[in-house]
Amino acid sequence: MEKTTSINIEQIPVGPKVKLNGKPAQVVLTDEKIIKDLLPQKFGKKGMLWVGFLLLVCAIGLFAYIRQLKYGLIVTNMRDYASWGIYISNFVFFVAISLVGSLITAVLRLTGVHWSTPLTRIAEIIAVAAITFAAIIIIVDMGRPERFYNLGLYGRLQSPIIWDVVVITTYFFISLILLYIPLLPDMKILLANDPEKKGFFYRIYKFLGSFWKGTLLQFRISKKAINILCITIVPVAFSIHTVTSWLFATTYRPGWDSTNFGAYFISGAFLVGSGGVAVAMYVFRKFYKLENYITDLHFDKMGRIVVMLGMLYLYFNINEYMVPAFKMKKSEEAHLMGLFTGEFAPVFWTAIFGGMILPMIILLFKRGRKPFPMFVAGSMVVVGAWLKRYLIVTPTLLHPFLPMHNVPASYKHYFPSWEEWAIAFGSLAGALLIITIFARIFPIIPIQETITEQHEKNNK
Amino acid sequence: MDTNNTSRKEFLATLVATGLTLAGCSAKKTPFDGIGDEHTKPSGEKVKLLSVDGEVIEVDKAFLKPVPEMPAVSNSEARIGIAGKKFVMVIDLSRCKNLKKCQEACNHMHHVHSELNWLKVYPMQEGEHTAPYWQPTTCMHCDHPPCVKVCPVDATFKRQDGIVLIDSDRCIGCRFCMAACPYSIRVFNWEKPDTLSKELCEQPYSCETSMPQKVGTVGKCDFCPDMARKNELPHCVAACPNGTFFFGDVNQDSVTNGAETFRFTDLIRDKSGYQLMDDLGTHPSVYYLPPVARNFPFEKGLENDHEKI
Numbered sequence: 021m022e023k024t025t026s027i028n029i030e031q032i033p034v035g036p037k038v039k040l041n042g043k044p045a046q047v048v049l050t051d052e053k054i055i056k057d058l059l060p061q062k063f064g065k066k067g068m069l070w071v072g073f074l075l076l077v078c079a080i081g082l083f084a085y086i087r088q089l090k091y092g093l094i095v096t097n098m099r100d101y102a103s104w105g106i107y108i109s110n111f112v113f114f115v116a117i118s119l120v121g122s123l124i125t126a127v128l129r130l131t132g133v134h135w136s137t138p139l140t141r142i143a144e145i146i147a148v149a150a151i152t153f154a155a156i157i158i159i160v161d162m163g164r165p166e167r168f169y170n171l172g173l174y175g176r177l178q179s180p181i182i183w184d185v186v187v188i189t190t191y192f193f194i195s196l197i198l199l200y201i202p203l204l205p206d207m208k209i210l211l212a213n214d215p216e217k218k219g220f221f222y223r224i225y226k227f228l229g230s231f232w233k234g235t236l237l238q239f240r241i242s243k244k245a246i247n248i249l250c251i252t253i254v255p256v257a258f259s260i261h262t263v264t265s266w267l268f269a270t271t272y273r274p275g276w277d278s279t280n281f282g283a284y285f286i287s288g289a290f291l292v293g294s295g296g297v298a299v300a301m302y303v304f305r306k307f308y309k310l311e312n313y314i315t316d317l318h319f320d321k322m323g324r325i326v327v328m329l330g331m332l333y334l335y336f337n338i339n340e341y342m343v344p345a346f347k348m349k350k351s352e353e354a355h356l357m358g359l360f361t362g363e364f365a366p367v368f369w370t371a372i373f374g375g376m377i378l379p380m381i382i383l384l385f386k387r388g389r390k391p392f393p394m395f396v397a398g399s400m401v402v403v404g405a406w407l408k409r410y411l412i413v414t415p416t417l418l419h420p421f422l423p424m425h426n427v428p429a430s431y432k433h434y435f436p437s438w439e440e441w442a443i444a445f446g447s448l449a450g451a452l453l454i455i456t457i458f459a460r461i462f463p464i465i466p467i468q469e470t471i472t473e474q475h476e477k478n479n480k
Numbered sequence: 481m482d483t484n485n486t487s488r489k490e491f492l493a494t495l496v497a498t499g500l501t502l503a504g505c506s507a508k509k510t511p512f513d514g515i516g517d518e519h520t521k522p523s524g525e526k527v528k529l530l531s532v533d534g535e536v537i538e539v540d541k542a543f544l545k546p547v548p549e550m551p552a553v554s555n556s557e558a559r560i561g562i563a564g565k566k567f568v569m570v571i572d573l574s575r576c577k578n579l580k581k582c583q584e585a586c587n588h589m590h591h592v593h594s595e596l597n598w599l600k601v602y603p604m605q606e607g608e609h610t611a612p613y614w615q616p617t618t619c620m621h622c623d624h625p626p627c628v629k630v631c632p633v634d635a636t637f638k639r640q641d642g643i644v645l646i647d648s649d650r651c652i653g654c655r656f657c658m659a660a661c662p663y664s665i666r667v668f669n670w671e672k673p674d675t676l677s678k679e680l681c682e683q684p685y686s687c688e689t690s691m692p693q694k695v696g697t698v699g700k701c702d703f704c705p706d707m708a709r710k711n712e713l714p715h716c717v718a719a720c721p722n723g724t725f726f727f728g729d730v731n732q733d734s735v736t737n738g739a740e741t742f743r744f745t746d747l748i749r750d751k752s753g754y755q756l757m758d759d760l761g762t763h764p765s766v767y768y769l770p771p772v773a774r775n776f777p778f779e780k781g782l783e784n785d786h787e788k789i
């Protein structure tokens with residue numbers, strides 16, 4: 021959209037009840053400037069490289085999956101004991117990170133927090149992209165993906181898998197609508213500001229948003245709809261991750277047999293989600309030059325949120341590991357010692373210190389909540405969370421009640437095969453690709469809401 | 481050996497008798513009806529056959545009749561089970577010396593992938609100073625089966641006769657049941673079983689024979705319901721030369737290893753039978769007799785204890 025030179029002031033939609041005069045702040049954020057700054061931008065060289073890279077990773081993942089389809093799950097290194105591996109940890113990771121959509125959009129909105137407005141769309145697209153790939157990766161994990169329809173034909177309500185399918189589908193659609201409705205006023209702006217009034221994107225905007233005229237009534241309805249969705253999405257969000265935790269907690273195995281699991285998973289999910297948003301904030305701000313919109317204030321506030329959620333998650337971790345370790349039941353001992361000092365200790369302590377304690381320490385300092393340290397801390401949280409999901413899934417399976425005996429040596433350990441890595445990274449790249457392409461087509465910061473808030477600010 | 485045979489025959493005879501009464505209930509005609517009865521006229525065309533004693537004999541072609549097979553059970557019948565039965569197994573730990581004949585027979589008869597076993601024999605030792613013993617472990621056919629609870633598509637199911645089976649034509653391969661089974665008894669066909677012949681592959685899957693195993697689906701010990709329908713013992717029971725396994729019906733209160741038959745309740749009471757990890761609430765159908773007064777020292781079994789490659 022670099023070609024945009026003239027902006028027709030007449031066409032600038034203005035929120036209802038808001039007048040068009042304002043006192044200039046430090047940086048004068050006129051409506052024209054806001055629109056110009058926030059319109060989607062063409063990929064530069066770096067953007068092209070990034071998209072190319074993601075496409076390549078996805079293609080490798082796809083190739084690996086084709087091999088898996090052809091030869092069966094034998095191409096993975098999962099075997100009878102480690103019968104779930106990084107596909108499932110990836111699934112849990114995706115479900116976890118998708119919860120941030122509900123946190124930023126719904127929880128903060130409902131509690132009347134306003135500073136988070138510029139972050140809502142980032143959070144919501146992360147949610148949609150993540151939940152999409154959560155669904156995809158679960159199909160990848162199936163031994164018989166072509167029988168997926170059996171879930172509809174023979175689905176039994178008593179299985180937590182069915183609960184998961186139901187709530188994840190619901191969550192996906194609510195998130196999609198929560199992404200879509202606030203986009204409508206922006207699409208009007210996009211249509212108004214398309215210089216050529218044709219082209220592929222123009223047709224997308226027209227198809228998706230031409231019915232939006234920006235009338236008072238429409239604003240009122242959309243506001244109401246958003247409020248209703250925000251209220252409904254909170255229990256659904258809690259459900260998706262609670263039910264995901266129940267996939268483990270409804271079994272008897274040491275490390276999973278816990279009544280704490282739902283809350284433990286949700287707190288971890290909010291943590292990784294806000295870490296993910298911190299990373300995305302930094303990246304978008306840097307590459308889309310959004311310094312006026314995602315300000316140090318936002319990083320500061322987000323940083324505080326991450327610290328708070330980090331503490332919450334740490335609390336649940338202490339519960340999860342300390343209490344069983346205090347008792348050291350025979351069935352739990354091998355599993356716990358495997359984590360604390362054994363085979364999984366390096367990953368375990370990396371996840372605890374690198375993914376939780378260290379980022380929290382960074383963010384406790386005001387200077388740590390500046391954009392770049394936030395980016396670093398956020399990345400640590402996200403990577404740590406991914407490792408943590410792996411630790412939740414696989415070590416437990418490698419410590420069954422009855423000994424692992426009379427099986428090939430490869431059954432007793434698990435390290436993912438290249439196909440598994442390729443597919444896991446392919447799915448991560450796919451989620452990033454959705455976010456990237458979304459930001460190419462639509463404004464990643466809500467334009468209309470930014471304008472409205474700017475007006476409100478100016479009027480004060 | 482003689483006593484063995486007689487008691488086995490007796491057991492089979494009772495089973496056959498019950499089987500016949502059952503069969504009598506269904507007045508369905510089989511394709512073999514009317515062949516080889518007294519109305520059959522000799523055709524004059526003779527064929528040469530090898531008798532059981534190894535002699536070559538000649539028979540008129542008209543008198544040849546196909547060996548009647550038990551009618552194949554449809555998969556929906558296989559979901560219901562054998563009426564009036566409630567199968568149990570008793571495993572006498574004092575008799576096991578890790579010969580693994582049970583495992584061999586099971587793997588062979590079910591064409592289990594060479595890396596997998598449905599039946600596992602574990603060296604067990606509860607505490608530092610307690611005596612080790614060998615523990616053959618089958619599917620417990622739990623009366624409250626966690627694997628059935630979690631299966632999203634009813635591919636694994638519990639029948640009236642207590643047997644837990646898998647429909648490999650329906651299983652989506654999510655492996656939730658493997659995570660749920662505390663006995664780690666379930667195995668997964670990570671690839672097509674290397675032991676399957678081409679003909680077997682082409683056969684339709686039967687829940688009762690659990691064959692042919694299919695890639696991407698789960699498998700496990702099935703208590704050989706196909707054998708029970710023929711009034712025969714499961715392969716592991718028949719294969720164990722030490723008579724470790726007893727199989728039977730709680731409703732008839734009798735279990736047998738082929739050679740010896742006991743009242744189930746007496747056996748469990750007299751020998752202090754117990755169930756594996758019953759504290760989990762799984763209510764297993766397999767009972768263990770503790771390894772007291774053993775027939776073999778534990779060490780005897782070590783000779784045969786090697787990991788799969």
Ligand code: SF4
Binds near residue numbers: 618700
């Ligand atoms: S032993 Fe395992 S597989 Fe067998 S019925 Fe019980 S839970 Fe299911």
Ligand code: SF4
Binds near residue numbers: 654698
């Ligand atoms: S792997 Fe098959 S039998 Fe087991 S829970 Fe999944 S669908 Fe059911």
